[in-house]
Amino acid sequence: MAVKTTCPYCGVGCGVIATRDAAGEVSVEGDRQHPANFGRLCSKGSALAETIGLDGRLLEPLVDGQPATWDAALDRVADGFARVIREHGPDAVAFYVSGQLLTEDYYVINKLAKGFVGTANIDTNSRLCMASSVAGHKRAFGSDTVPGCYEDLEQADLLVLVGSNAAWCHPILHQRMLAAKEKNPACKIVVIDPRRTATCEGADLHLPLRSGSDAVLFNGLFAFLAGSKAVDREFVGNSTTGVVEALKQVAGQTVAQTAATCGLSEGAVGLFFDWFARTERVVTLYSQGINQSSSGVDKVNAIVNCHLLTGRIGRPGMGPFSLTGQPNAMGGREVGGLANQLAAHMELENPAHRELVRRFWRAPVMAEKGGLKAVDMFDAIADGRIKAVWIISTNPVVSLPDADRVRAALDKCELVVVSDCVRDTDTTRHADVLLPALAWGEKDGTVTNSERRISRQRRFLEVPGEARADWRIICDVATRMGYSGFAYGSVAEVFREHAELSGFENNGARDFDISALSTLDDGAYAALAPVQWPVTSEHPAGTARMFETPKFFTPDRKARFIPIAPRAPRHATSRDYPLVLNSGRVRDQWHTMTRTGKTARLLSHVFEPYAEFHPEDARLAGLTNDGLARLTSPWGEMIARVVVSSDQRRGCVFVPMHWNAEFAGEGRVNALVNPATDPLSGQPESKHTPVKANPYAPKWHAFILSRNPIRRPETGYWVQGKAGDCWRLELAGETRPESWRDWARAQLGLEDVEIEWIAYRDPGAGRFRYAAVRDGRLDGCVFIAPDHTLPSRAWLTGLFAEPQLSANARMSLLAGRPFGAGEDTGPVVCSCFGVGRHQITAEIARGADSVEAIGRRLKAGTNCGGCRPEISKLVGTRAQMRQAAAS
Numbered sequence: 023m024a025v026k027t028t029c030p031y032c033g034v035g036c037g038v039i040a041t042r043d044a045a046g047e048v049s050v051e052g053d054r055q056h057p058a059n060f061g062r063l064c065s066k067g068s069a070l071a072e073t074i075g076l077d078g079r080l081l082e083p084l085v086d087g088q089p090a091t092w093d094a095a096l097d098r099v100a101d102g103f104a105r106v107i108r109e110h111g112p113d114a115v116a117f118y119v120s121g122q123l124l125t126e127d128y129y130v131i132n133k134l135a136k137g138f139v140g141t142a143n144i145d146t147n148s149r150l151c152m153a154s155s156v157a158g159h160k161r162a163f164g165s166d167t168v169p170g171c172y173e174d175l176e177q178a179d180l181l182v183l184v185g186s187n188a189a190w191c192h193p194i195l196h197q198r199m200l201a202a203k204e205k206n207p208a209c210k211i212v213v214i215d216p217r218r219t220a221t222c223e224g225a226d227l228h229l230p231l232r233s234g235s236d237a238v239l240f241n242g243l244f245a246f247l248a249g250s251k252a253v254d255r256e257f258v259g260n261s262t263t264g265v266v267e268a269l270k271q272v273a274g275q276t277v278a279q280t281a282a283t284c285g286l287s288e289g290a291v292g293l294f295f296d297w298f299a300r301t302e303r304v305v306t307l308y309s310q311g312i313n314q315s316s317s318g319v320d321k322v323n324a325i326v327n328c329h330l331l332t333g334r335i336g337r338p339g340m341g342p343f344s345l346t347g348q349p350n351a352m353g354g355r356e357v358g359g360l361a362n363q364l365a366a367h368m369e370l371e372n373p374a375h376r377e378l379v380r381r382f383w384r385a386p387v388m389a390e391k392g393g394l395k396a397v398d399m400f401d402a403i404a405d406g407r408i409k410a411v412w413i414i415s416t417n418p419v420v421s422l423p424d425a426d427r428v429r430a431a432l433d434k435c436e437l438v439v440v441s442d443c444v445r446d447t448d449t450t451r452h453a454d455v456l457l458p459a460l461a462w463g464e465k466d467g468t469v470t471n472s473e474r475r476i477s478r479q480r481r482f483l484e485v486p487g488e489a490r491a492d493w494r495i496i497c498d499v500a501t502r503m504g505y506s507g508f509a510y511g512s513v514a515e516v517f518r519e520h521a522e523l524s525g526f527e528n529n530g531a532r533d534f535d536i537s538a539l540s541t542l543d544d545g546a547y548a549a550l551a552p553v554q555w556p557v558t559s560e561h562p563a564g565t566a567r568m569f570e571t572p573k574f575f576t577p578d579r580k581a582r583f584i585p586i587a588p589r590a591p592r593h594a595t596s597r598d599y600p601l602v603l604n605s606g607r608v609r610d611q612w613h614t615m616t617r618t619g620k621t622a623r624l625l626s627h628v629f630e631p632y633a634e635f636h637p638e639d640a641r642l643a644g645l646t647n648d649g650l651a652r653l654t655s656p657w658g659e660m661i662a663r664v665v666v667s668s669d670q671r672r673g674c675v676f677v678p679m680h681w682n683a684e685f686a687g688e689g690r691v692n693a694l695v696n697p698a699t700d701p702l703s704g705q706p707e708s709k710h711t712p713v714k715a716n717p718y719a720p721k722w723h724a725f726i727l728s729r730n731p732i733r734r735p736e737t738g739y740w741v742q743g744k745a746g747d748c749w750r751l752e753l754a755g756e757t758r759p760e761s762w763r764d765w766a767r768a769q770l771g772l773e774d775v776e777i778e779w780i781a782y783r784d785p786g787a788g789r790f791r792y793a794a795v796r797d798g799r800l801d802g803c804v805f806i807a808p809d810h811t812l813p814s815r816a817w818l819t820g821l822f823a824e825p826q827l828s829a830n831a832r833m834s835l836l837a838g839r840p841f842g843a844g845e846d847t848g849p850v851v852c853s854c855f856g857v858g859r860h861q862i863t864a865e866i867a868r869g870a871d872s873v874e875a876i877g878r879r880l881k882a883g884t885n886c887g888g889c890r891p892e893i894s895k896l897v898g899t900r901a902q903m904r905q906a907a908a909s
């Protein structure tokens with residue numbers, strides 16, 4: 023049985039075909055007919071089948087940690103919320119939800135909060151993600167409209183990626199851009215990012231600007247364009263307002279000044295400005311390097327200003343393009359998921375909109391004012407203003423800034439309800455009531471991708487245990503609280519209501535209109551093909567591009583220029599905290615790893631939380647590559663593996679956002695991240711926190727590989743996960759055990775087991791190696807050293823696959839290094855085929871001189887293609903990129 027569905031990860035929204043064979047084995051492949059990916063999948067999408075197992079799943083409701091019936095759990099939630107509302111008013115409760123909910127789930131939770139409980143204290147993790155884009159769009163267009171479509175990226179002659187590492191975060195879209203560039207030699211790619219990322223491979227120009235200086239750069243471009251032939255006087259005159267004020271703000275700003283403030287060379291900035299001015303078809307793509315800032319909205323508008331001045335919007339191959347992160351970031355905006363929004367792109371603060379929605383919902387008490395945004399919401403939980411919170415499909419103890427404070431807030435909260443599909447997360451640990459949700463493959467509904475395309479997620483698995491769909495759980499609670507209007511018979515019914523509201527008394531006044539879908543019967547909803555909104559009676563097949571006739575959604579239907587006065591990040595570096603902490607994503611992990619962390623394949627690319635430093639900063643701080651560092655900010659601290667690389671800008675350190683207390687001892691970067699937010703969007707400044715770094719030099723370092731799960735330590739540095747066919751634990755400690763041998767046995771859980779031991783001891787040097795062999799096979803091994811110089815894990819992991827340990831392998835275990843050439847494949851680069859760095863460099867030494875040649879010899883890079891930028895870097899055929907030196 024083959025089912026067409028949509029990938030649950032990034033906002034590219036790739037179509038997936040999931041097939042279950044007679045034995046129940048699931049495989050996935052890209053859907054060739056889906057217009058987002060035309061059959062391709064990235065590493066995360068390709069590994070979906072490996073992440074749907076039931077290990078670690080939450081499969082029954084838990085109340086106070088004890089299994090409970092659904093009736094008992096739902097009553098506890100409904101009664102608890104009702105009591106708090108009765109005693110303290112509706113604003114004493116809150117809902118914190120997620121851009122990973124399906125549109126239907128999202129619709130009903132908003133309806134419940136804003137129309138029935140009567141509070142707008144409902145916010146979403148999209149606050150950490152898209153809020154600045156939403157606010158910027160509204161300021162410029164009067165509506166939260168993404169103007170373009172993916173085809174525009176293929177039709178452009180200049181692609182500007184700002185604060186986006188699309189090669190890792192929107193891989194399939196990035197590959198579409200590279201493929202288009204290949205076909206169109208005139209096409210140029212510019213990457214604007216303080217780091218040299220994988221996205222820079224294949225780019226023509228990289229501007230490693232000073233962290234947080236993007237508004238200066240785009241103001242500089244705006245000034246430059248104003249003095250060029252690129253100005254579209256007709257468009258500016260007829261279709262915009264405010265150009266004079268906006269230009270006044272940048273008057274006299276020169277290329278030289280811009281370059282100096284941004285820490286770039288004048289030549290590089292001039293080249294970028296010149297390309298931009300001379301190229302009609304330009305798309306500016308931006309993501310978290312822009313949004314996650316205390317002046318994120320201004321940065322969005324600084325970009326949009328340049329497109330308005332040149333009239334480059336609403337036409338093929340051009341426009342500002344906000345890349346959305348989550349699979350349903352857009353759907354969340356459509357149902358009004360943010361605390362200051364109302365359903366169907368209406369405004370909570372607009373009385374006419376409130377009245378319209380109230381009538382449509384037959385709502386008893388509409389929320390009257392905007393609610394608390396994510397960071398403020400958790401502050402209110404911390405100080406007791408909010409007494410009950412329901413967290414759905416997000417892991418705030420890991421993902422919110424100042425995360426230790428978030429954890430403490432949940433500890434104090436009277437009633438914490440969490441709906442998740444995973445049993446143990448940093449957040450579920452604080453739940454009074456834990457509700458088991460259906461996961462991808464089990465649930466049904468719709469999501470909207472970055473180009474406004476609505477696609478179906480379809481079920482192809484049985485419902486496991488007692489898990490239920492999120493929309494169903496929400497409606498059951500609403501009904502128990504005594505509210506009518508939640509008695510939906512099916513998810514299709516929820517969708518129809520949502521679609522109907524989008525057209526209700528709309529008459530072209532609101533951009534979001536899918537009224538043509540409100541009459542879908544259950545069969546048509548089940549079969550719904552991917553379609554871009556608006557979908558109306560005039561455009562029944564959807565709409566690829568918005569603003570083709572330049573009418574915007576402001577009262578005068580004109581787009582607005584916004585004067586931008588650039589602001590520095592809220593917290594500056596100082597003598598005590600001299601480095602800027604930047605955070606973001608790695609290629610093969612998804613957020614807090616609850617799903618991608620389950621598969622060895624995806625963990626093989628990056629196993630440990632790391633901190634990447636410029637060589638000079640590493641030297642000054644006394645850090646060595648592969649050693650450990652303790653990072654400290656005024657808000658908290660963490661320990662991470664050191665990576666020294668000239669890809670980093672001087673003064674900046676990059677740490678991935680993914681690791682959490684389930685996978686690592688002290689690996690949560692958000693413990694350090696400052697909680698400053700943008701005053702308009704409320705989005706946190708996740709890319710800029712002042713920190714210091716010191717070497718962390720414990721007494722010993724060790725790693726353990728075992729066929730069985732390994733006992734993890736209570737304290738100190740540790741990181742765990744799957745590796746090949748076994749479990750892997752990295753650890754380091756301050757105190758030495760009495761006997762390393764006993765310790766090793768205990769860690770492996772082999773204290774009382776008769777088993778063959780291979781042991782090597784050098785107490786003087788502090789080096790110990792133990793291997794347990796069962797029936798001739800390697801069962802587990804423990805390596806201990808006084809520093810981080812330990813043998814290759816890739817090689818040792820490989821030994822677990824051997825049915826019988828050879829004499830050679832036994833010797834090499836003792837020696838702590840492989841004897842045969844090529845046995846140590848090195849850290850994995852290509853996770854699809856498990857190809858390691860050493861294999862690639864060996865082929866390069868033998869003459870492979872291109873990514874394609876490596877592909878022919880090793881297959882690396884020939885499936886999802888996500889590792890091609892890294893291979894290209896190793897081959898040294900980095901595109902002939904003009905390196906813009908940081909000054």
Ligand SMILES: Nc1nc2c(c(=O)[nH]1)N[C@H]1C(S)=C(S)[C@@H](COP(=O)(O)OP(=O)(O)OC[C@H]3O[C@@H](n4cnc5c(=O)[nH]c(N)nc54)[C@H](O)[C@@H]3O)O[C@H]1N2
Pocket residue numbers: 032033151184185186187188190191192214215216217219232233234235236309310311312346347348604605606607608609610611612613709
């Ligand atoms: N592999 C993977 N892909 C994902 C996700 C994932 O977890 N893993 N998550 C998805 C989600 S929800 C999102 S929101 C997207 C995020 O997608 P992206 O925004 O592309 O990813 P990030 O790594 O968060 O940040 C992008 C870049 O911003 C840069 N940056 C930092 N400071 C500045 C600055 O001041 N100016 C500029 N110009 N750049 C700066 C960082 O160095 C980083 O390379 O990814 C989506 N895709």
Ligand SMILES: Nc1nc2c(c(=O)[nH]1)N[C@H]1C(S)=C(S)[C@@H](COP(=O)(O)OP(=O)(O)OC[C@H]3O[C@@H](n4cnc5c(=O)[nH]c(N)nc54)[C@H](O)[C@@H]3O)O[C@H]1N2
Pocket residue numbers: 120122123147148150151152310314347348414415416417418420421422423441442443444447459460461462465492605606607612613614615616617679691692695708709
């Ligand atoms: N420092 C720093 N922090 C960041 C960022 C950054 O760049 N730097 N990026 C921010 C951004 S852009 C984002 S989007 C956030 C993401 O941060 P989170 O939303 O906290 O991360 P996820 O791991 O995606 O959390 C999703 C949770 O929902 C569960 N889940 C999955 N499917 C379902 C389902 O169908 N139903 C239910 N009920 N639960 C489900 C998962 O098991 C998981 O626990 O992180 C933000 N935090």
Ligand code: SF4
Pocket residue numbers: 029030031032033034035036059062063064065066067068192193194195
């Ligand atoms: S690019 Fe990858 S993660 Fe994003 S939707 Fe496509 S397959 Fe999924």
Ligand SMILES: [Mo]
Pocket residue numbers: 150151152347348
């Ligand atoms: Mo995001």
